[in-house]
Amino acid sequence: MNLDYTDEQKAFRDEVRAFLDEKLPARLVEKGRAGRAFDKADHEEWHAILNERGWLAGNWPVEFGGTGWDAIQRHIFEDEMTRAGAPRIVPFGLAMLGPVLQKFGSKEQQDYWLPRILAGDDWWCQGYSEPGAGSDLASLRTEAVREGDHYVVNGQKTWTTLGQYANMIFCLVRTSREGKPQEGISFLLIDMDTPGVEVRPIVLLDGSAEVNEVWFSDVRVPVENLVGEENKGWTYAKYLLTHERTNIAGVGFANAGLANLKRIARAEQDGGRPLIRNPHFAARLARVEIDLMAMATTNLRVVSAAAAGQAPGAESSMLKIKGTVLRQEINALTRTAIGPYAMPFQSEAVEGTNEEAIGPDYAGPVTAQYLNNRKLSIYGGSNEVQRAIIAKSLLEL
């Protein structure tokens, strides 16, 4: 047992730090710290900087233009990124579609789409969920019917994150009604500029507009855009879902959130002393921190096993649950910490206007973040679904 990074890993970490020091635009860090949403241009700017350094595709092999990092290196990189306050790498093309194309796509698809992902030519979004198919994704009904050298797509996707920025969507569509529902699903790449595609924003309860409905009416998609084989899409989607996701615990986000919470709790006064000295508040804070210290190691244990070649299975379910619940608790404690200043609706936090914050600067985004992060335990496989996976595959119940 040895909890330290190797010298090589430490050198890598220093290299990442130096890069971030030099290249991460202060403007973006400030924006993130103020709790304002990054827009399309912000993400594109940061992606381009990373791409120039060759560090945009942390989980791609070198042959496709990726870094070829192992799980530990990826972990170090992600950790340093969150520590520095960098915008997260938008996952849809890089973390989700890329690996699927690399494993199941044709040579032509790989040659065409992968470089475009790196160059930022396409903005991808994920079209899985439907109004009637959430946890029970296999019941999806958006239909693709083969007509000559096209598929004709009809149906509706929903909850499509950042679909408003996207020009491409990768979809699970129904191509057969025979056999089990999982057996009639295909994986299709759809150009969102095709006639018949319509995107409508969904406003979330914090006022943000990050998700959308996407409607398809008689959308013609060339058959070249089918990934792999027809009716095998479920296998590809599952590969994507279980594809090792080192960052699923969100340790870096939790650490950053905890540091922010402590800063606020030191600044807030409660009965003539800093809030952080209130024993009941301090107890809740300590419980979070204790849990987080252990989770960071649980995460590293899974990461190390992955670096040694073991594909994590239900362990990522464990990390997802613990990580999301911890982050949500940090959000709730932060809301408690700002007291009555949780009440103003601070639209600048949501809409990015330049009005001066009401109350202390740090209060602006807190309530919106608390509300918005209720999503963490819903999306990416709800925490109930994750528990069922643990029960089945780790506990064999």
Added chain:
Amino acid sequence: MNFDLSDESRMLQDGLRRLLSDRYDRATRDAARDAPTGFVPEVWAALAEMGVIGALFPEDAGGFGGTGFDIAVVFEELGRAGAVDPLIDTGVLGGGLLAAFGQGDMLEGVIEGSVQLAFAHGEPGSRYDLSRVETTARRDGDGWVLSGRKAVVVNAPAADHVIVSARTSGEVADRDGISLFLVPAGALDIRAYPLVGGGAAAEIALDDLRAGELLGPEGGAFDAIATASARATLAICAEALGLMETIRGLTTDYLRTRKQFGQPIGKFQVLQHRMADVLIEIEQARSAVINLAGNIDGDDRDRHVSAAKNLIGNAARLVVEESIQMHGGIGMTEEYDLAHLAKRLTMVDHRFGDTLHHLDRFIALSAA
């Protein structure tokens, strides 16, 4: 022992429930959200006409109610409808302070629905501490000069008069030495904004303001402030209870109708158990409101205030988080009714002391 409402209370409850279910449609809520005051004047007029404001005051103050149970009945119904009208501010707090200091004429206007009030007490550094007042007032000729900052003054944007607390003597956290001033709203420099979950508030900057008259005894306002805050805490606890009941209804309906894996999600035992816990905590919240309502004029009032507010803060968080979670993505959308109700219920913890504040206070009062 009898846990039934009196006939009068029941009539008030029925009438108010009908009024609000007729009046509080989506369009009203949207209009309230878009109004700078955070509410719709027609609804306010209808509440006044029905006698809802009068029900908050005893007969000797010109009302026809004023017991803890009257307050509880009214606010539970407001909560049930997700109403955003400033009845706590103009009625319980503002009206309560006017009644305490014999301002019958203005109180009549409040009860008729023609006067709006706000109570400017909290300050940027006071958190939930009722005696922590840094704003000062000093005599100047036959008037007063006010200096300081007031934070998150709910209903200030609509108020005709603002009751401002200020220190006329003593140290920053002393109970003695706090005075109240009745200030015409037009004299104030306010920065108004909407609130999460509805309504509106303002930051108020008092820079040597020469306006307003002393309300009540110089330096001796604390007890009246504590009483008004205790009654306002009862009101917001009852409102929270009503919000929880409506949220529970929405969520159970959803569990019955939303199908995944070929069956209603309410058939999944894990969700059944969690919904059962939600129900238990809402019943606990109801009992806490009853305890507080029954003790609002009694010797053990403050312990009941803290017990109720602490319990309801915890229950509210459970109800909000579980109901959103069990709705899945739909529970995150602004368009669905749950969003408004959940946000309003979440904000309950940020007024009149949160669970933490009242835990500390309950411990201190119980040890005494």
